[in-house]
Amino acid sequence: ETGEAKKRISETVLPFFNRIQNEIMKAHYLKKLANLLKISEEAVVKEANRQVKLADVFVFQREPAVKREQKSKREITEEYLLALILHTEEKAPELIKTLNEDYLSVPAVKRVFGYLKNYLLKSTKFIIKNFVKILPEELKETVNRLYLYEPEGLATRSSLLQEEWQKSLKEIEKIVLHDKLGRLKKQLTVGESAETGEEIVKVGRRLKEL
Secondary structure (H helix, E strand, O other): OOHHHHHHHHHHHHHHHOOOOOHHHHHHHHHHHHHHHOOOHHHHHHHHHHHHHHHHHOOOOOOOOOOOOOOOHHHHHHHHHHHHHHOOOOOHHHHHHHOOHHHOOOHHHHHHHHHHHHHHHHOOOOOHHHHHHOOOHHHHHHHHHHHHOOOOOOOOOHHHHHHHHHHHHHHHHHHHHHHHHHHHHHHHHHOOOHHHHHHHHHHHHHHHHO
16 A cells, blocks of 8 residues: 555544544554554554644534645745644744744745744744634634645654755745846846846855755
């Protein structure tokens, strides 16, 4: 079975196991599921706990599929960065410090990020359930959607988070620099400027480093 197939099976089965009140019986079935999927029991338990926490935070309603506008690479990258933060409660304060807020252009993502920063000024520990309570209603849908998304393997390989975070930070910086380069080139066509030319060289050099 593929990783995607295992993910679908666990998402279908785990909600039923989580309803079992007897912890010994629940542990027995989680172990059987781990053996069936040929993955570690620890990973299955971790995913089961995540689903319990998720159900406790949000009440989900499945809506009919609607045609959505295709998102830009920048929008996708910004949302992915936010999703990674939401999935790592213990490392959220550390991740937030490394993300340049000026790189964020999607209004909802930028606003959620602002709420996150303010939340962590008052609390050193990020708890998703408590964080959602302070959000205005119009931002809860964004957090809801991004919290539902989790990169494959994130629950089973701790190093993956840092790898994905660093890769996405580089990606968003590249996008921002390419946008800046485009604006500078337009300025240069309007009128020659030594400062603009130097800035283009500087941006180009940084892009090479990335």
